[in-house]
Amino acid sequence: MLRLAPLLMIALLVMPVAAGLGMVLLPAFGYLPVLGGESATLAPWQMLFAQPGLWRSVAVSFTSGLASTAAALLIVLLFLAANQDTWLDRSLRRLVSPLLAIPHAAVAFGVAFLIAPSGLMSRAISPWLSGWEFPPDALIVNDPWGLALTFGLVLKEAPFLLLMSLAALPQLHSEKRLRLARSLGYAPTTAWLKVVLPSLYPLIRLPVYAVIAYATSVVDMALILGPRLPPTLSVSILGWFNDPDITRRFMASAAAVLQLGVTLAALVTWWLLEQLVRFISQPWLTNGNRQRGEAALKIIGRGGLTLASLCALVALVGLVLFSLAGFWRFPELLPQSFTFDHWQRSTAMLAAPLRTTALIALLSTGLAALLVVAALEHEQRQHLHPTRALWLLYLPLLVPQIAFLFGLVVAAEKLGIRPQLSLVVAGHLLFVLPYVYLSLAEAYRRLDPRWLSVAQSLGVSRNRAFWRVRLPLMVAPLLTAFAVGLAVSIGQYLPTQLLGAGRVSTVTTEAVALASGGNRRLIGVWALVQAALPLVGFIVALAAPRWIGVSRRTFSRAST
Amino acid sequence: MNPCSALASAVALALVTLTTPAVAEPDPQAWEAVLAEADGQTVYWNAWGGDARTNRYIAWVAARMQESYNVDVEHVKLDDTSSAVARVLGEKQASNHQDGSIDLIWINGENFAAMREQDLLFGPFAESLPNFALTHPDDNPEVVTDFTLPTEGYESPWGKAQITFYYDSAQTDTPPQSIEELLAWANENPGRFSYPRIPDFTGSTFLKQALIELTDQEDALYAPVDDAAFEEITAPLWAYLDELHPHLWRSGRSFPASGPNLRTLMSDGELSLAFSFYPTDAAVAVMEYELPDSVRSYVLEGGTLGNVHFVAIPYNSPHKAGAMALANFLLSPEAQAQKQSLSMWGDRTVLAVNQLDENDKALFEQAENHPSALPADALSNTLAEPHPSWMNALQDAWLTRYGVN
Numbered sequence: 014m015l016r017l018a019p020l021l022m023i024a025l026l027v028m029p030v031a032a033g034l035g036m037v038l039l040p041a042f043g044y045l046p047v048l049g050g051e052s053a054t055l056a057p058w059q060m061l062f063a064q065p066g067l068w069r070s071v072a073v074s075f076t077s078g079l080a081s082t083a084a085a086l087l088i089v090l091l092f093l094a095a096n097q098d099t100w101l102d103r104s105l106r107r108l109v110s111p112l113l114a115i116p117h118a119a120v121a122f123g124v125a126f127l128i129a130p131s132g133l134m135s136r137a138i139s140p141w142l143s144g145w146e147f148p149p150d151a152l153i154v155n156d157p158w159g160l161a162l163t164f165g166l167v168l169k170e171a172p173f174l175l176l177m178s179l180a181a182l183p184q185l186h187s188e189k190r191l192r193l194a195r196s197l198g199y200a201p202t203t204a205w206l207k208v209v210l211p212s213l214y215p216l217i218r219l220p221v222y223a224v225i226a227y228a229t230s231v232v233d234m235a236l237i238l239g240p241r242l243p244p245t246l247s248v249s250i251l252g253w254f255n256d257p258d259i260t261r262r263f264m265a266s267a268a269a270v271l272q273l274g275v276t277l278a279a280l281v282t283w284w285l286l287e288q289l290v291r292f293i294s295q296p297w298l299t300n301g302n303r304q305r306g307e308a309a310l311k312i313i314g315r316g317g318l319t320l321a322s323l324c325a326l327v328a329l330v331g332l333v334l335f336s337l338a339g340f341w342r343f344p345e346l347l348p349q350s351f352t353f354d355h356w357q358r359s360t361a362m363l364a365a366p367l368r369t370t371a372l373i374a375l376l377s378t379g380l381a382a383l384l385v386v387a388a389l390e391h392e393q394r395q396h397l398h399p400t401r402a403l404w405l406l407y408l409p410l411l412v413p414q415i416a417f418l419f420g421l422v423v424a425a426e427k428l429g430i431r432p433q434l435s436l437v438v439a440g441h442l443l444f445v446l447p448y449v450y451l452s453l454a455e456a457y458r459r460l461d462p463r464w465l466s467v468a469q470s471l472g473v474s475r476n477r478a479f480w481r482v483r484l485p486l487m488v489a490p491l492l493t494a495f496a497v498g499l500a501v502s503i504g505q506y507l508p509t510q511l512l513g514a515g516r517v518s519t520v521t522t523e524a525v526a527l528a529s530g531g532n533r534r535l536i537g538v539w540a541l542v543q544a545a546l547p548l549v550g551f552i553v554a555l556a557a558p559r560w561i562g563v564s565r566r567t568f569s570r571a572s573t
Numbered sequence: 574m575n576p577c578s579a580l581a582s583a584v585a586l587a588l589v590t591l592t593t594p595a596v597a598e599p600d601p602q603a604w605e606a607v608l609a610e611a612d613g614q615t616v617y618w619n620a621w622g623g624d625a626r627t628n629r630y631i632a633w634v635a636a637r638m639q640e641s642y643n644v645d646v647e648h649v650k651l652d653d654t655s656s657a658v659a660r661v662l663g664e665k666q667a668s669n670h671q672d673g674s675i676d677l678i679w680i681n682g683e684n685f686a687a688m689r690e691q692d693l694l695f696g697p698f699a700e701s702l703p704n705f706a707l708t709h710p711d712d713n714p715e716v717v718t719d720f721t722l723p724t725e726g727y728e729s730p731w732g733k734a735q736i737t738f739y740y741d742s743a744q745t746d747t748p749p750q751s752i753e754e755l756l757a758w759a760n761e762n763p764g765r766f767s768y769p770r771i772p773d774f775t776g777s778t779f780l781k782q783a784l785i786e787l788t789d790q791e792d793a794l795y796a797p798v799d800d801a802a803f804e805e806i807t808a809p810l811w812a813y814l815d816e817l818h819p820h821l822w823r824s825g826r827s828f829p830a831s832g833p834n835l836r837t838l839m840s841d842g843e844l845s846l847a848f849s850f851y852p853t854d855a856a857v858a859v860m861e862y863e864l865p866d867s868v869r870s871y872v873l874e875g876g877t878l879g880n881v882h883f884v885a886i887p888y889n890s891p892h893k894a895g896a897m898a899l900a901n902f903l904l905s906p907e908a909q910a911q912k913q914s915l916s917m918w919g920d921r922t923v924l925a926v927n928q929l930d931e932n933d934k935a936l937f938e939q940a941e942n943h944p945s946a947l948p949a950d951a952l953s954n955t956l957a958e959p960h961p962s963w964m965n966a967l968q969d970a971w972l973t974r975y976g977v978n
């Protein structure tokens with residue numbers, strides 16, 4: 014059984030992506046019989062390349078994806094370098110999970126309201142300082158170069174990269190390395206950058222790639238913060254797939270293939286940059302400089318993530334204010350009146366989508382956890398090295414959603430699978446499974462094998478040792494992985510909407526439908542509910558190990 | 574009958590049995606049979622879900638359908654109606670001709686034209702619905718034409734919309750009364766007006782409105798676009814927009830994302846003048862704290878574009894009887910009066926109210942008025958929608974000219 018787990022897992026992830034891509038590739042080259050496309054042609058590509066602003070769209074997708082990843086990674090690494098076990102370190106670590114839980118769209122709405130000319134920052138200085146009676150007519154959100162989008166992405170990706178780094182760090186025994194470096198006279202931050210970072214980066218490389226893939230093809234954030242003349246490539250694709258002029262689907266399919274190319278190009282560029290950085294940093298790593306730049310590094314390291322977290326928090330406060338706001342006009346900093354109307358009107362509508370959301374999240378995360386644990390246990394028992402095949406696990410994260418989901422719907426139809434809840438769960442599994450794996454794998458491999466050896470030497474079977482020794486020791490990381498899985502599932506929009514034919518309505522699909530109506534007070538209510546759900550998951554993940562009597566101390570002893 | 578022809582008819586019968594769909598389509602002419610078949614069905618109604626009031630109204634309809642016809646109505650909330658069109662197309666592509674996932678779509682002219690062209694709709698059914706006669710199509714031809722195309726019974730009228738401008742009377746005394754005056758007004762109030770980015774539906778409608786007022790070849794708009802004449806007919810529009818854009822919000826370097834987005838920008842104080850396709854939009858926004866109660870609505874002096882919105886049944890809906898029962902209920906005086914009342918939705922009726930009997934007429938008289946809403950008589954000044962091909966042609970031309978800033 015265990016032997017099958019890795020194969021099953023990879024089949025579950027690779028086949029849908031391949032099928033979806035196949036059903037997009039065919040129309041991209043003119044084959045879509047229902048619309049009269051029966052022969053191979055390059056016409057869809059010619060039509061695509063004739064679209065005004067296409068290359069600008071491509072450029073913005075490419076640069077905002079790379080720039081946001083680089084900035085988020087830099088912020089996280091400098092933070093880790095500058096804050097080893099300070100109070101700031103500890104409190105920000107605690108903030109990470111909640112920040113991770115806020116859905117992308119909610120962050121985007123919050124950010125837009127923070128930095129827009131009529132937003133919170135502008136209101137704070139108006140009119141007493143700025144003299145603005147009306148908001149200034151400045152193009153800040155939706156700027157043509159995607160700077161607002163990049164900023165929003167950084168806020169969202171930094172917590173994820175931090176969580177992934179924190180999960181990977183313990184196996185590097187960074188304290189020992191640092192102690193040694195310090196004894197040789199290296200200043201703390203410099204020491205971290207020179208002795209910990211080079212071995213940390215390979216461990217968080219895949220998550221970084223996943224972030225690049227995501228950032229180059231994101232739809233929901235780009236709709237809210239991204240440029241509009243022209244929009245990013247992913248937003249254009251969504252519009253073409255949904256165009257009432259049905260023949261545009263040929264061009265949309267070609268554009269989806271182009272999106273795949275853009276994401277691949279960004280990944281290759283990043284890989285080249287990795288090589289460049291490695292080449293350039295070689296002399297620096299070994300030049301023996303022990304103190305240079307220490308103070309500056311420290312300030313940047315502390316300031317960057319603090320500022321990012323603060324922005325995310327203020328954005329969240331903006332949402333809370335809107336969900337309670339009566340009339341609220343520029344330049345008032347706070348609403349002129351408060352009301353519970355928006356919450357009251359929404360509660361009746363909330364119950365059913367809440368149930369569906371929870372059901373889908375629990376099912377997909379439960380299945381994912383089962384498969385991941387089975388695969389990891391198999392790997393441990395056979396003493397296998399993490400295989401290259403596991404790259405395939407990341408396929409759904411590396412291939413842009415928009416490039417294969419439309420095709421996947423057609424493929425499912427062809428197989429006679431009607432849109433239904435189970436199809437949505439399967440669709441969520443595509444994205445939940447890799448993240449659960451990402452969150453759990455290192456902790457699983459790190460567990461001291463001597464615990465199990467001792468158990469087996471006392472005559473306990475391997476299966477029994479798994480249930481009685483390994484699982485109890487793994488409770489904390491399992492719950493964290495579970496919470497990450499829940500958060501990922503709850504945030505899914507496109508797979509839910511497309512695979513469920515809109516019939517499966519979750520908090521997220523309702524929130525997006527309402528967002529198209531632009532009532533920010535209602536959007537505030539739904540975005541907060543959407544953010545609160547995964548937060549519950551994270552709180553349970555933190556508190557549950559104590560409830561069931563496995564103290565954190567036992568675990569930390571076990572893991573070092 | 575000789576043996577030969579008996580054999581032939583047996584073969585023919587076998588062929589017919591093999592080729593006709595297993596499920597016989599319900600016949601709207603036999604209304605009792607339709608209602609009997611609808612009993613117990615679940616109807617998946619795909620309708621834009623961006624407006625809490627529309628959603629509330631559909632929830633009310635669902636409750637009434639359950640009560641009166643034992644039909645379960647599920648509102649599938651879309652963020653864009655055309656995604657439902659894409660879904661039906663995907664199903665047709667996968668040869669799913671009988672068990673589609675959509676039973677009823679809330680639709681407008683552009684999507685209707687696309688679906689008719691690809692044979693994605695069931696019909697004709699609309700004109701056989703018992704309540705359809707209440708619209709008196711002979712006096713109200715707009716209930717049987719959509720963007721100049723005859724509906725031919727492939728969609729059933731549901732409500733009426735019209736471009737309505739609104740402004741804050743505390744800030745602006747004299748809002749512009751025509752497209753030409755709008756240019757002068759924007760000149761004096763730079764950055765205080767905009768329209769949604771093309772290809773948004775509301776934005777595209779604004780282009781058509783401006784074109785109707787500016788061109789001297791208005792008749793050409795009611796026939797399919799003639800590529801040769803397009804440049805000449807639309808030249809005044811582009812000249813106008815070239816002049817207007819520098820005075821728009823963000824100097825025309827960016828545009829709001831959608832119609833509702835205009836309202837949000839009014840609410841933030843970024844715009845002083847906006848418009849909507851829903852005549853009650855401003856009043857609703859006042860009631861929901863989004864706009865100050867000094868907001869007033871009006872239509873331009875020469876009239877504004879208006880149209881009827883419809884519901885249609887996809888060709889592969891498995892619950893056509895239930896969908897027809899629902900479409901018929903939507904045309905009942907009870908449902909239409911509820912829809913028109915401002916406390917529910919505020920969407921205008923498609924029924925010929927003056928020809929209803931006294932009891933039904935009374936249902937509509939209760940409708941209250943809001944100072945921020947358009948006075949009821951202002952809506953008679955309606956311009957007809959151009960042919961749907963103009964929408965696409967204008968969108969493409971706009972994107973070529975202004976799509977990259």
